[in-house]
Amino acid sequence: MHQIIPDFSFESVAHAAGAQMVVGVDEVGRGPLAGPVTACAVRLDPDRIPAGLRDSKVLTATRREALFAEINAVAKVSIGHASVEEIDALNILRASHLAMERAVAGLGADHALIDGNLIPRGLVCGATAIIRGDANCLSIAAASIVAKVTRDRIMVDLAQQHPGYGWEVNAGYPTKAHLEALRNLGVTPWHRRSFRPVHNILYQGNSITP
Numbered sequence: 765m766h767q768i769i770p771d772f773s774f775e776s777v778a779h780a781a782g783a784q785m786v787v788g789v790d791e792v793g794r795g796p797l798a799g800p801v802t803a804c805a806v807r808l809d810p811d812r813i814p815a816g817l818r819d820s821k822v823l824t825a826t827r828r829e830a831l832f833a834e835i836n837a838v839a840k841v842s843i844g845h846a847s848v849e850e851i852d853a854l855n856i857l858r859a860s861h862l863a864m865e866r867a868v869a870g871l872g873a874d875h876a877l878i879d880g881n882l883i884p885r886g887l888v889c890g891a892t893a894i895i896r897g898d899a900n901c902l903s904i905a906a907a908s909i910v911a912k913v914t915r916d917r918i919m920v921d922l923a924q925q926h927p928g929y930g931w932e933v934n935a936g937y938p939t940k941a942h943l944e945a946l947r948n949l950g951v952t953p954w955h956r957r958s959f960r961p962v963h964n965i966l967y968q969g970n971s972i973t974p
Contacts, residue, residue, distance in 0.1 A: 768896075768899045768900060769818075770817060770818065770819075770898075770899060770900050770901050770902045770904070770905045771900070771901075771902060772808075772810060772813070772902050772903075773901075774877050774892065774894060774897075774900070774901045774903070775788075775808070775810070775877065775901070775902070775903055778875045778877070778890075778892065781875075783874050783875035783890065784874055785807060785871065785872060785873045785874050785875070786807065786873065786874075786875045786876075786877065786903070787805040787806060787807045787840075787842075787868060787871055787873040787875075787876050787877065787903060787907075788805070788806050788807075788808070788876075788877045788879075788897070788901055788902070788903025788904035788905070788906060788907045789803060789804070789805045789806075789864050789867060789868060789876050789877065789878050789879065789904065789907055790803065790804060790879040790897070790898055790904050790907040790908040790911055791803035791804075791860045791863055791864055791879070791911055792820075792908070792911040792912045792915050793860075793915050793935075793936070794856050794857075794860055795937055795938075796919075796935060796936030796937045796938070796956075797936055797937070797938050797942065797946070797955055797956055797959050797961055797962055798848070798919075798922070798929070798931065798936035798942075798952065798954045798955045798956060799848070799915065799918060799919050799922060799931070799935070799936040799954055800845040800846060800847050800848060800851075800863075800915070800918065801845065801846045801851060801856065801859050801860045801863050801915075802843065802844070802845050802863060802911050802914055802915035802918070803843070803844045803845070803860065803863035803864040803866070803867040803907075803911055804841065804842070804843055804844075804867055804907040804908075804910040804911035804914065805841070805842045805844070805864075805867040805868045805870065805871050805873060805876065805907060806835060806839050806840070806841050806842075806903050806906040806907045806910060807839060807840040807841075807871060807873070807903070808838075808839050808902060808903050808906060809838055809839060812838040812839075813838075813902060814831055814834040814835055814838065814906070816831065817831065817835075817902050817905040817906055817909070818899075818905055819898040819899045819905055819908055820898065820905075820908040820909045820911075820912040820913075821898070821908075822899075823909065825916075828909050828912060828913050829913060831906075831909050832909055832910055832913040832914075835906045835909060835910055836910070839906060840871055841910055842867045842868070842869075842870030842871045843867055843870070843910070843911070843914055844862075844863040844864065844865065844866025844867030844868075844869075844870065845863050845866070846859035846860065846862045846863040846866075848953075848954055848955070848956055850862060851956050851958065852956055852957050852958040855958070856956075856958075856959075857882075861882070861884035861885070861886065862884070862886065864876075864878065864884045864887075865884050865886040865887055867907075868887060868888075868889065869888065873889050874889045874890065875889055875890045875891065875892070876889055876890070876891040876892075877891070877892050877894055877897060877901055877903055877904055878891050878892065878893045878894065878897065878904075879894060879896075879897035879898050879901075879904045879907070879908065880893055880894075880895065880897065881893050881895050915935065916935055919931040919932065919935045919936055920932045922954055926952045926954065928945050928948075928949050929941075929942055929945045929946070929949070929952070930942055930945065936954075938961060943961060946961060946962065946965055947965065950965070951965055951966055
């Protein structure tokens with residue numbers, strides 16, 4: 765399959781319209797049963813764009829790690845999270861938008877290029893929603909890489925506190941091994957209680973407390 769190469773055209777359009785601080789924004793972690801949802805905003809320097817920026821999903825873990833370091837060295841980067849409690853209280857879509865809003869606020873951007881087809885309602889700047897933005901827009905591709913590496917590292921840390929669920933390899937997604945561990949070991953404080961597989965186990969009364 766032909767791989768799309770992201771470019772800087774969306775950023776250029778925003779700059780031409782008068783924006784000074786243009787950031788790409790992406791989030792990771794909507795699908796997992798455990799852990800926060802993590803968003804990143806990145807402002808690239810057009811003269812120092814790391815080579816090989818792509819949607820994080822098409823890169824190897826080794827390549828993501830290398831680009832993560834490079835992006836942090838040459839770009840302005842801000843991370844935002846929404847907690848498990850916020851996910852359960854708000855719903856995952858709103859929580860992911862909250863994480864995006866926090867990431868954008870951290871850079872004081874005046875225009876945000878958002879991956880997807882929805883613009884978070886709490887943004888305090890102009891924004892453009894770009895479907896498949898992580899594949900088409902360099903700033904969003906960079907944000908997708910930083911968000912993915914950041915959240916994966918969080919899940920590796922949490923896996924050491926709660927062994928047996930495989931978070932160091934599944935990042936909290938509902939793999940067969942994770943679902944089996946949920947049934948056998950119960951629910952941790954890091955599991956999203958509003959997600960059906962977790963809710964169902966809690967409803968059966970099979971849970972552990974912190």
